Amino acid sequence: MTSLESRPSTDERLPALEPVPASPRTAVSAAVARRLFAAAIRRLDVTVEEAPNRRGIGRTLGRGGPRMVIHRPDEFYARLGRDGLIGFGEAYLTGAWDAADLAEFLTVPAARIADLVPQSLQNLRALVTHRTPRHQRSTAANSRANIAHHYDLSNELFAIFLDETLSYSSALFPTSFRAGPDGPHHLLATPPDPADTGAAPLHSADFAEAQARKIDRLLDEAGVTEGTRVLEIGTGWGELALRAARRGARVHSITLSSEQLELAEQRVAAAGVADLVRIELMDYRALAEPEFASAYDAVVSVEMIEAVGHEFWGTYFQTIDHTLAPGGRVAIQAITMPHDRMLATRGTQTWINKYVFPGGFLPSVQVIDEITSAQTSLRRTGLLEFGSHYAETLRRWDTTFRAQRDAVLALGFDETFLRMWHFYLEYSRAGFASGYINVQQLTFVKQGHRAV
Template sequence: MTLEKNRRDQGAPVASTQGVPSLEPLRGGPRTAISAAVAKRLFHAAVNRLDITVVEGRSGSRLGQGGPTMHIHRPDEFYARLGRDHLIGFGEAYMTGAWDAEDLAGFLTVPAARIATLIPEPLQRMRAFLAPRLPGHQRSTEANSQANISHHYDLSNEMFELFLDDTLSYSSALFDTSSTLTTAGPGSVGDHLVATPPEPTDSADPVLHSPDLAEAQGRKIERLLDEAGVTDGTRVLEIGTGWGELAIRAARRGATVRTITLSIEQLELAEERIAAAGFADRVTVQLMDYRALAATGATYDAVLSVEMIEAVGHEFWGTYFQTIDQVLAPGGRVAIQAITMPHDRMLATRDGQTWINKYIFPGGFLPSVEVIDQITRNETTLRLTEQLEMGSHYAETLRRWDRRFLSQRDAVHALGFDDLFMRVWHFYLAYSQAGFASGYINVSQLTFTRENT
């Protein structure tokens, strides 16, 4: 489905493209008119308090206090989608081309920094009644989890290779290990380390691989392995294989590794990469849900997981950490890289469906560091002993991914993906970059040990 077709017939259903669900058609009538009018009023009130510029329709009327610019090409459609589907509608209006922004991430960063206060508090309290709920088939039960993971990670290994670096790491890089010790604040549970923000530099040609990104991804993994105490002879469990880079690096240290995934495509390529690196005898890759681990009876000296907890679902965070607790050998260590959000925003948005859920990660939901600490203290023998906060590094990682993805348009098309897919993924990468750049979301490496060990 192309954007030109969307523009020709706004009222017709937008057919699904590979990896993108169908858009619901807009319908006329009093209810649509009223919700659009309310949305317009709230949007104008919010925009006029922000350092952005919004140019509306053919009249060219301007809103905002100046800054990154948004162009609303089709105001009627934009406000109708925003009124009907709120933030999901905001993203869908971008998908159809009803609005645009030249610097999409820069524009989105401004409202993201004040997302909790843009809507009047009385309306915020109505969120639970107005916001769409996460569909039952997306909840991360054992029956649903593989389909949720497959929706995203089984799109195409070749597509991911177009914008990732040579390590095929699909998580935040760590560009510099220098850090400062910071006292407890939002998004932490005590004194913790904050990584020094990276400089936003990369190759002049985004099509080329950026060696320093691959080095930064390796630096991230090596730090996690150090935190987990992985050395020669260590028995390692990895929950969430990705494309095998952590398993390879752990095996290179002399460890034996069991790594589990629910992505068939990732499993196949990870096994190829592990064999090519010469570690097939040290690494076992299995298609397995983390909940099945306890039944195997095996224990491990180190358990690692990189940005997998986001797919667990808040109902199952206790199960996730209890499973890790059960399989961790005496004296073992756990190192997890987790995307998090502030605790109050987590509580306010729990059980709701977001644009990211609908189009990118079905069933996904971000924990807070506080809830991770609470669950491990109340339901396991694990204790959070160290946190390295590195959100600025994820903003830079995403900036590079997005830049390279956009430069590979012809190659993405050659894989069978269309312009709507390109637009969805550009919005996803820019939206995520804005979240980290604004501090609305964060990412940390978290280290756990057992009490009195």
């Protein structure tokens, strides 16, 4: 049996990029994918240039705009036909297609994702999409491996493109807030000033300040001051715990990443606040034990809920409710998606799941409100949306990452990994730039009276 051309990765940290076997089934699915792709692109303000295929047929599609070049059409459509959007991403990894400005191109279809595919075909989604593999469901048994897949890659890798605070979540650049449609407790952040984008120095002090601004707002929303007992779910590399400790708070931070734990503890010790910060390798579900009941005045978590999995969102918020003292406050930063898209994609595996975040899934604000209202005594009191700030954060990360190409290769990562990471950052950036996904800071208060 022959196979279509591809460029396999030699990096064992990536799933194998097997060639698509040439077969009658492949030919049929590729032909269908070719027609559907053309129908979608013809409605978009993009330019897609398709090199001649094996029969010498090439074409240009789209209404004009950001440019995509399909170098190997036979492979591209074979992957797209077999694996849908996962195949689309894999075809980029093998070099079957390219785009000079990946985020600019991907932003256009991302803004139209809900209506690009006819509703009749969307109804068949369950028949053609991959389901989440059982070993990637975010159970207590699987979560450690899911987290290690990404966060234990290498502390040195993340240090290459993150700012000096090692914050791996959206920054909050200088901005003003305006009222959102849901009342005075719903705020919308204005986009970053153009001076903060484009030619702005990528690792300048303003980036670290923007990350600190994000953290400080969360700590303020959670009411963290001297003596506050703080639980942090998801340590990262320790910046939030450090800033909380500098306020005089006592912090218990938990993580499932051994790499992050090691470096975070080193940073805490170097900052001289080891007496105020305790970091543990612990699953959040372990906090359901009686010893943690009402043990904290504030719970803070930054972009960790995305790793919880939709089956366990109830457990996650019930655990927070259990650990929080009456009258205590919760501040969570979360990447979210619209509720209808969340329902449509729940339980499916995406390219991001396969290559970057196994077991991950984005909630909607609506489902968070439904769960907290029905299953906990937590009530939301505030919401800040700042998706455009994540688009700028990702732009800076990606630009720095690509500029440090040789340093990444020196760590033992290969060329396919470089393309994978670039695609991940730009694919995500397009999601925020288009509004397909968003980032929020949500504040909750636990009903009941605080003990005096």
